[in-house]
Amino acid sequence: MTARETIPVSGITCANCAAKIEREVTMREEVSSCRVDFTTSRMIIEWESSSNRETMLESIEQTMRRVEPGAKFDKRDGDQTEGRDVTLWRFLAAALMFSIALWTDSIAGFVVAYGVAGYDVIYGAVRNIWHREWFDEKFLMTIATIGAFAISEYPEAVAVMLFYQLGEYVQGRAVRASRRSIQSLLNMKPTRARVLEDGDEVERSPEEVSIGSHLVIRSGELVPMDGTVVSGASSLDTASLTGESIPRQVSAGEDVLAGMVNMEGRLIVQTTRLAAESSLQKMIALVEEANGKKAKTEQMITRLAKVYTPVVVVLATIVAFVPPLFVGDLEEWVYRALIFLVISCPCALVISIPLGYFGGIGAGSKRGILVKGGEYLDTLTEVDTIVFDKTGTLTTGRFEVTDVMTTEGISAEQLLHLAARVELASNHPLAIAIVDRVGEVIAFDSIQEEPGYGLYAHDQDDHIYVGSARYMRKLGLTIEDSSVGTSVHVMKNDSWLGRIELMDTVKSDAITAIDALKGSGIRTVMLSGDRRQVATKIGEQLGLDEVRGELLPHEKVEAIERMTISQKVAFVGDGMNDAAALARANVGLVMGGVGSDSAVTAADVVLMHDAPTDVVRAIELGKQTKRIVWQNILFAFGTKALVLLLGLFGIATMWEAVFADVGVALLAIANATRLLRMTS
Structure with missing residues (x-):
């Protein structure tokens, strides 16, 4: 029986390196599977046998360091501040030495600046070659810059390393900013609960509190567990769960959820769910798992990157040595080949594409739209028919x-x-x-x-x-x-x-939602178990394209199966009886974060606001994400292809090649992180 464990990691700054670590760890007998979530700095391991766990973790950490120096398991959840400052100061020192070397035209100065800027890159390349790991960015940068030294292009060799390190530093900042947007949710997990026991307030871990216990929640405190207000009245900040900025008023008899913040008075809350089953915990689990379900575009780019780099290296070899056989000037053609090597690194794509989907998932979580993976963001953009349940969904x-x-x-x-x-x-x-x-x-x-x-x-x-x-x-x-x-x-x-x-x-926004969907050319259908006359009247009121009533749960599933033969179908429901229909549709959306457990499990998207207009927002989010992802793909490939062509004809220099590599990566990452700022 496998045991699952999630461990924070730090020092993994390259998506390619994360993939290598995954492959090597998964090959171990004790490990059933391993996934390195680059975007949230976590390793998810499923153990076949965890009897030698500590020994295995030490061995895995050694593998991580071999693939990427500085990578390790991090008890501080990947802060990385110290390493970040060292990289910046080293870059500034190397830049100063480079400026002096340019001023004095000193070869020794260039060598020193090159060593300060790129010693870790060279070390990593040599180590990877020893372990038969070819065609990563360290290998490419090392060959390109040593080649530039060999043909006396000293300033350009140092500049490549300098800009590479600058790109790594800025890229790291961008990735960490993206991680923080999601980890702000993951770190919301309450760590204490104040329990009433025999009239006294006793602090306990939420995991130790049973259902039916009475909790005291003071002003400014986080609600630690789902429950019902027994006494007191207050305003609750629900933005962390639903994205709703307007405080929610609660009094005796009303439900409150873990993760809400008590803004005013003192509340006594009777717990209705265990801490592990709270709505907040469901949200955290959904977001943690989201990055494991990659979109088709993301999978395509990952596969392409494995082929793209070796192909460019082969082309560089051909450019370096074949034309001189016919036209001479070996040094000039070697220089052009080095340009190929500099821009052949697929970092812009390998990092920015997953970051784009990660940004979409993060932006959705801020709006109360929890998407279980990038593949569902893609599917939402293809939907042409949306099927609604009636009660609790449109009403x-x-x-x-x-x-x-x-x-x-x-x-x-x-x-x-x-x-x-x-x-x-x-x-x-x-x-x-x-x-x-x-x-x-x-x-x-x-x-x-x-x-x-x-x-x-x-x-x-x-x-x-x-x-x-x-x-x-x-x-x-x-x-x-x-x-x-x-x-x-x-x-x-x-x-x-x-x-x-x-x-x-x-629901107050149901008509607005249906009008918006129909305006986008999406067909709207309602399948209801209610009486046909009632369903028809609601359908007419909302302006739905098709309405069917008096359906049993299995009849809803059969209707959706027929639709999916020729259409891309999204089903929107809220209850336990909708679970099968949610699972059968191309993409399932469940209303309300406190809905049926089975419905939340079966759905691909959870709408915490319980609002029909969030269906429209979810589709818009999918389209925004896909648009940004394809912008990055076309921009990165287009720029690299253009510079490759210019380099082949001797028009582009290594400076342009550096921009085509580092600059394109930074711009693509900046474009991907735009989604995280789209919170309204």
Whole structure:
């Protein structure tokens, strides 16, 4: 049985190196699989046998150092500040020496500047060659710069190393900034809970607190576990979970989630879930796993990079030695070949493409849209049909009184008041809606429930019955119920007094969401288990393209299977009965971070706001991400191809080659990180 472990790492600054470490660690017998998440500085290991864990970790750390010097397991979660400062100071020192060498035209000065700027690159190249690791950026930089020294191009050789190191430094800063945007979420995990025990407040780890315990949450503190407010009232900052900037007001009886911040008063909260099962923990798990599911574009670039570099090296060899056989001037053609080597490193693509998807996932998490992987961001851009569940997805699941029909001798308000006095004894959603409509009432002293039918109250000589049309028929009355919504009938003694019509209310932003989707050319469908008349009326109100009602869960799945034959289908649902449909669609979106566990597990995207407009935002996020990724691909390949061509004809120098390598990488990374700043 495999055991899974996540370990923070530091010092891995190259995506190629991360891939090499993955391959070497996975080859070990004790390891089932290994993934180095470059974007969050973590190694995820699944052990086949962890009996020699400490010994294996030491061996794995040695492998990491061999592939990339300075790489290690980091208990401080990859701070890397010290190494970052050393790199910067070394670059500044080398730049100063280079300036002096240029001023004095000193070969020794160039050699010293070159050594200071590139000693680690040369060491890494030699070490990799010894271990038969060819065609990485260290090897390419070393061959190119030594070749430049060999043909007396001293300034350009040093400049290549200087700009390479500058690029590594700036690239590292960009990657760390991206990591922090996600790790701010991963580090939100509460570390303590103040528990009420025998009237005393005792601090415990959330993992030690059981369901049903009472927690004290003071002003300014993080809610450590999901629960229900027992006493107190306050405003909660929910931005960390949902991206919503407006504080949420809570009082006794309302739910609160781990990760929310108490802004005002003192709350007593009764826990309803274990710490490991909290909504915050689900979010953290989703974001941690997201980078393991790579998009097709990302996989394509990774495969291409393995072929691209060796091909360019072969071309460089041909350029260096074949043309001189016909036209002479070996030194000039070697110089042109060195230009090929400098720009052949695929760093701009290997780093910026995953960073683009990482940026999309990070930007989504800030908006309360949790995407489980880059592949789902891509799929969202291809969707042409969106299928919605009704209750809890397009509607609130809460009923409102829409109409009251009465007989002569009683007003609508009197009928509602009478029904509310009976319904006060029930927790049914219809009963709650009627009581909420009336306000404060006093319940009858004697109320009994007729399971499956309704309620019966006895008031002196009067008998009041409140329930469905079926209940009325059971009592001997023939009732024609032609209402579209759900009806609650009221009968006093032997007389029918009237009915109260209720409807599930449409979410406030549902119409806006449907209009936006249809404006984008996306077909909208609703599959509901509710009565056909109710589903049709909701569909007409929202302007949906197709509506089907009275469907069982398996019938929803069958309908989606038929659609996916010819269409790219997204399904949006919220409950346990939607889990199969969410899994069967091309991409599944689940409403609400506190929805059914099975639905959240089956879905590919979790919409924490519980808002239909977030479906539109998720699609827009996918399109933004894909646009930026392809901008990087075309820009990197286009620039490199142009400089390769110019270098072949002797127009481009090594300075342009440095820009085509380091400059393009930096610009592509900067473009990828734009997504992380798109938080509104």
